[in-house]
Amino acid sequence: MELKLKINSKNTFPKGGIFIKSTSAEVWLHEIQNIGLTLDSIKVFPIPGVRANELFGCLIVFNQNKSKIADIGKNNFYQLAENKLFIPENTLVTPELTEEEWHKLFSEEYHFLHPEIGLVELKEEVNWLDLLHLPNLKQIEITEPSKTVLIPQFITSMRIEVDQEKILEGIENPVSEEEMIEKLPFNMKKLLNGNNREMDKFLAYLEKNPEMAMKLAIPLDTLGTGRGGNGGSFSFNTGIGGLFNFSWIHRFLANLSSGDSSTGFFRYGFVLLFVVLARSCKGSELKSSLPSILVFIGIVIFVIFMISLWAGSQSGSSGSSGGGAFLIDSNRFSTLQSRYEKLAEDYIAREQFEKASHIYLKLLKNNHKAASALENGKLYREAGAVYLKYLQNKTKAAECYEKGHAYKEAIGLYKELNEDEKVGDLYAILNNKSEADKYFNKVIENYKTNFQYLKASLVYKNKIGDITNAQELLLEGWKTNKDAGKCLNNYFANCKSAEELSTAITNIYTSEVSSVNAPVFLHLLKHEFTKHDELEEMIRNIAYEIAAERINGSPEIASELVHFNKNNKSLLKDVMKYKLKVKNKG
Template identity: 25%
Template sequence: MQLTLRPTSAAQRPACAAFLRGTDAGAWLREIGRWGLPAEQLSCYLVPESIRSVRPAGLLVVAPDGAPLPADVLEPYGVEAGRLYVPTHATIWPATAPEELRAALLWPRQLWHPALGLVGFEEADALDLTALLSYPPPRPTDWGRALPGRPLRPALQRLQVEAPSAEQVMQTMQQQVATESLSALPPRADEPGPGLPLLAGLRRGLLRAGLAVVSWLQRPGRGPRPGAGPSLWRPLLNFALAVGGVILGMGLLIWLVSAFADGGSGAGSVAALLLIALLIRLLMLMADARQARSDAPAPAPQYGGGGNGGGSGAGTGVLGRLGRWLGASLEGLEKKRNAEIERLLRLFGDNVDEALRYAIPLGGAYQNRGTAPASDTLGPRNTTFSLSGLGGGRRVDGWDVDAYEQDLRRQYLAAAEREVQAGRYQKAAYIHAHLLADYHRAAQVLEQGGFFREAAALYKDHLHNRPAAAQCLERGGLLLEAAELFAELKQHERAGDLYQRLDQPRLAARHYERSVEHLLAADDHAEAGRLLQHKLRDADRARAVLLQGWAADRQPETCLRRYFTDLIATTPEADPSAHVRRIYQQHTPAPRRVPLLQVLAHINEQHPDAALLATSRELAYEVVGAEAAAGRTTHLGLLKTFLPDDRLIGADVSRYTTARQRRPSEASPTASLQAPQLDASISWRHAVGHRQQWVAVGLRDGRLHLARGNWYGHVEYYSWTTPVPDNELVPLLLSDELHSSRILLRVSVPGLAFDAKLLPQNKYFPQSLRVECPAWLPAWPTRVALLPDDELATLHFHDGLLQLQPYSAEGQLRPARTYELPNADARAHAAERPGWPCEMLYRQGSFFTYADQWLLRLLPDGSCHAQELQGSVLHLVASPFAATLRLGAVAEEGLVVWTPDAAGSEVEEYCPEEFPNISDLQFVGPQHVVAFQLNTKEYDLPSYLYQFTPEPDGPTLLRTIEEEAVAVLPTLDRQRFAVLTMQGQVTLHTLAGA
C-alpha cells in the first residue's frame, strides 16, 4: 500500500516538533532560543538533502511531552503512531490505523517531509546543540588593565501604585453626600425661631446653675460656725444674692427669647449669648468651689419638706419654692427631649432616610470627647460611613435614651437590613458602626459590598483582628498588603502563596522555608514534606523529612504514604520496590511493620506495579506470618490485597481466623475498645466527640496542637505554627455531629490566625472532619451555633433585644433576626456571660440557649420563650441518646432536664442540698450524665456520675470519678464513657454496676 500526504487548511494534530530549514546553525539557535524551552530537553536531528547527499537541508527539533511550541513556528510538525513526524496541516491518505502504521515504521523516529521524503533516525543520531558552537583561538591580549566600569543598578523588586488611605477614601465619599438643615423638616408648634436649639441649651444650663446655687444655700453647713455668735445679715445676703442672680438670668433669658422669636440675629444677640454663657459658667464654678471646701458632702436637696426661708431647713420657704420651680423647669426640658426622641421614632415610619440623619448613636467604644450644651432638638448627621469619624474628638450633647433604646435599636437594625438589600452597603455600615457601635458587622457589610480596603481597616485598627484584615485584603485582590500582613502573623505559607501569585519567587521561597522551619519545630513532618515537595520543588529534602516523620509518632503512615506517592509521581524511572526493601530493612522497627504493610496496600491500589506488588507480597508473608505465630490474627486480611488473583485467600483467612478465636460467649462485645495515652508533653485543654471519633486540643511550647483518635487506639497528631500565649489562651472545640462535619476552634485571645485543618477519611476514620477557626466570626465570647450545610449563626444581647445573625459556610451575611425577651425580669437580667462563650444549639428550626437564670428558645416565627430557673445557668448540652429532643443544663443550684416540643417545653429542675462545684455536663447514656468542672488549670477537680430516675428526689449520684477532667466523651459502647485529663490520659468507665 502506498501512502501520500495531502495538505489541509486546518491543523490535523497538535504541534510537538518543528523543521528549521537552511544550513545556518546560528539561525537555528536563535529560533530555538526564542521558544523559551530548556535546551537539554529538546531532541534535535540533522536532516540530509537526499539519500545521496549528506549535506544538511535543515534541523528537526522535537519538544518534550506537554511543552507548547509558539504559534508562529514556520513549519510545525505533529506525531502519528508515536514515531512518525508529519506536518500539522497535512493528512495521510488513505487513512491508516495507528497499529498498522506503527508496524510499517523501521526507525525509532522518522520524518516525513513533503519535499525531502521519508527520513529515519536512530537514538544515537540525536544532535547535541553545543556541537553547533565554535570557539575562536584566544587572542594574545593583556586584560589586566581592564576597568570594572559602572556597577549595575539594583534589580526592580516592586512596583506599587500609591493608594489613598482609608480616611481619604471615606472623606471623598462623604463629600458626595448632600446634607440638609434641620429647618427643612416640618417644624413643631413650639418651634418659633431658628435659634431655639441654642437657646434651649443655654436655658437648661442656666437652670442647672441656679438649682446648684439654691442647693448650696440650703445646706445645713451654711449656718454659724461653732463658737461664732448669731448672724442675721448672712441669711439675708445669701437670699438676696440668689434671688438677684435668678432674676437677672431670667430677665436676660426673656429678652433673648423675644429677640430670637422676632428673627433677631445681630451683634447684640451674639453678645447676650456670650454674657449668659459666662454667667452660667461663673455660677457653676462658685458652686463647685464652695462644695469642695466643705468638710462633709451636702445632702441632695429635697423640695417639698418642711423648713424656713432662711435656709436652715429643707425649704418650704422662698428658697425651697425657688428650687422646686427650677427642678420643674428642668423636668420640662427633659420631657421635650423625650418628645423629640418620639418624633424621631415616628419619622422612621414616614421617611427612614431622613430619620437616619437625626438618629442618636447608642454608645460604643469611640464616643466623642466632652459635653456640648444640652438641647431639646436633634441635629442632622451625615449618613455615609466614615472611618475618620469613628475616633470622635468632638463634644456632643448626651441624650438619655434608656426608655427608648430597644425601639431605636430595632429601627436601626431594620434600616441597616433595608440598606443591605438595596445594595447601599456604605449606608448600612454607617448604621452599624456609628449608630449601633457594631464595628464587626460594619466591616462585614463593607466587605460584602466590595469595599475591601475600608473593611480591612476596620478589622485591623478598630477590632484588632489582623487575620480577618489579611483575608479581606486577599479576597479584594490587594495581594501585596495581604502578604505583608500574613507574614506579620507568622502564616508564612500563605504569604509565600501570595508572593508566588505576584511573580516574586525569591520572596515566596523565603517564606516557604520559614514555614518549613516552624513545621519541623512542631514535629509536623507530613506538612513540611508537602511544602518541600510541591512548593519548594526539593524532592530529596522532602523524602528525607518524610522518612523522619515515618520514624516519629505523629503521623507515620501519612508520611510514608506521601513518600511513595511523591516518589512515583516525580521520579518515574525510580524502582519503588528497591525503596520498599531499603525502608523495611533500615527504617522500620518491629512495631512499625504492620503499618508498613497497610501503606503498601494503599500504594499498590493507587499505583499498580508488578515489581512493587511482588516485593510487597514477600514482606506480607514475612510480617503476617510472624504476627499469626504470635497469636495476632487481626492482620491476616492484608494478604488479600497482595494476592489479587487468589479467589480462595479470603475464605482461607476467615476459616483460619475463626478456628483460632474464642467462642463468642467468652468474648466481651466491647473488648476491642482501647483508651490511648496522648502525648504527655502537651497540656490538653478540651475535646469533643464526633460519631466514631474524637478530637482534642492542647498547648505546648507556645503552639496549639490537635489530636484525632478513634476507640480502637489509633491517634493522629496535627499542629499549628501560630505562636500563642500558653498562660492566657483558652481553646474550646465546638461540634454538632447532627448537622455538620465542621468543628470550630474558639480561642479566648483575639487576633490569632489558625489555618483550617482537614482531617481526611481513611481506614481508621470513616468520615473526614474540618477543624477551623474562622477569622470573620465575632470575637470571643460571642455564642455560636452550628447549622446544617456548614452554616453558622451568632447571637448578641442588647438590653433585652437578641440579634441572631446567620452566616453562610464561607462567612457571607444572611438576613438577621431580632428577638425580644418576653417579660421585664428577663430583659433586666439577661445578658452575656462575661468572659465565656455560652452554648447555643440549633434543633428543629429553633435555637436553644440561656442567659443568667433564663432558658431561652428562639422560634422561627420571631418569638422568644423564656423559662426562669432558681439559679444562673452555667452549661447547656443536648443528649445524643434520646429519640426526641432532650437538653441538660447545669445551674448554680443543681441539674436541669429540658424537654422542648411543639406544644411547649417541660423543665425539671433538681436542686439537692449539697451540690458540688461543677460547670459542665455531658450525657453518657440515655439516663446518665457526668457533671464536672472544666479543668483549664492544674486543679484536682473530680467528676460526678448521675442517673436520672423517676423518683421525686431527682438524679441519683452513682459515683465520684477522681480524674480531673478536661472532657467527657461518649464511646461506641453505650455502657461505657471516657474521661480525658490534662496530662493526656484517657480512661474508660462503665455505667453498669455503678
C-alpha cells in the same frame, strides 16, 4: 546525419530543463522566482533566435535529485537525452542513436534541439552580474534609540495600593456639609440638645425623607443617649412639672460655684441671708423662730427656682415656659433606631453597601455590622480598613485585604500575626520567590521542631516545589515513628514511576523496617499492590516474608495475605482453617 523530433505519447528521457520563451532577461528572472528556484541551485543558458543578435529564450538546467518542481506556469519542461541533448517533452529523436554515436556527434557541452530554431550548442551561461544593475547605496547614519522600558506580554501578578484614611473618609463622610439642601422643618440645635418636640418633628421628617439621615448624620448616642432606654438626658422646657425633677438643684449649685458674674448677685445674697438666719437661731430662741425659718426656707426655694428658670433661658435650651431636665423616653429612641436600621437594610437590598456601612458605623455605632456589610458586598479593602481601625481585628482585616488584592497591607498584618505561611503565599502571588521561600522555610522549621514531618514535607512539595527535601522529611518521620504511617504513605505517593516505587519499597524494607513498624509497613503495601501490575509479584513476596516472621506471635496477620491474593479462593479457606486451629489450641 539529420536529426528529427517525433511526437511520442510519453517521455523517453528524464526531465532536466525548463524552457522559458522570451527575449527579456527580466522576464527570465521573474519566472525563475515564480517557479521557486534560486540562482545558486541552477544553470541558465541563453537560446539564440534564427536571426543574428536575437534571443529566442533561455533554458534552465536543474538537478532533479535536489530540486522538486511542481508548477512551472506557462513554461515547458525539456528532456535530457544521454546527458547531451535537451529535447521537448513527449518527443523522441530519430533516427535512434547508439551510445558511440552520441559521443561522436555531440561534444561535452549541452545541446538544445527545437523545431523552430534547430540544434544549438549551449556554451555560455547567463552572467547575472552583467545583467543586473544594483542601486547605488546611500550612506545613512542610524540613530539608535535609548533603551526603553520592557513591556511585559503577560500579567503574572496584581496588587492594589490602599490608602486606609482615604477609604474610611468615603465611608464616614459620604456627604459634605455643602450638600445639605432644603430648609429643615425642625431646630437642629434644640434637637441636638434633646428637645422632645424637635425630636418628634425629626422623626416625622425622616418618615418622609429616610435618606436624609445620611446627610443629617445624627447618631443615636448624641448627648449621651447611649443604646436606648433611659440612659441619657436631654435638656429642654417642660413647664412647672420640671420642678419635681431635682436635677435643677444640681444646676443651681453649679451656677453658684461658677465664676460667672451674672449669678454673682444671687450667690452673695443667698450667703448673706443664710448668715442672718444662723445668728437669729440661738439656743432657746430656736423654737420661737421656727415659723420665720420656714418662711425663709420657702423664700429661698422660690428664689432658687426662679434662678434656675433664668439660667435655663440663658443657655438657649428654654422654650415657651419654665425649664428643667427630662430623660428621653424609650419609644422615641427605639423609633429612631428602627428607622436607621431599616434604612441600612434597604441600602443592602439595593447593594449600596457603602451607604449601609455608613449608617451602621456613624449613626447606629455598630462597627461590626458596618464591616460585615462591606465584606458581604465584596468591598474587601473598605471592610479591612473598618476591621482594623474600629474593631482592632487584625485577622479579619488581613483576610479582607488579601481578598481585595491589597497584598502589601495583608502581608504587613500577617507578619504581625506571625502567619508565616500566609506571608509566603502572598509573596508567591507577587512572584517574589526569594521572599516567599524565606517564610516557607520558617514554617518548615517550626513544623520540624514539633516533629510534624508530614506538614513540613507538604510545604516543601507544594509551596517551594522541592520534592527531594520533602521525601527526606517523610522518611525521617517514618524512622522516628512520628505519624509514621501517613509519612510513608505520602513517600510512596510521590514516586512517579513503577521503577521509582519499586526501588523505594525495596530500600525501605531492607533497611528501615523493624519488628516494631513491620505491621504498619505491611498495611501500606496493600495500597501500593494494585498501582502497577509489574510490581505485584515483588510486593506479594515481601508481604509473605513479613507474615512468615510474625505469624507465630500474631496469627491474625495471616488475614493480611488475602489482600495480596484476592482471586485465590482456596487461600481464604486456608487462612480461616489456620486461625480456627490456633484458636482451638489456645
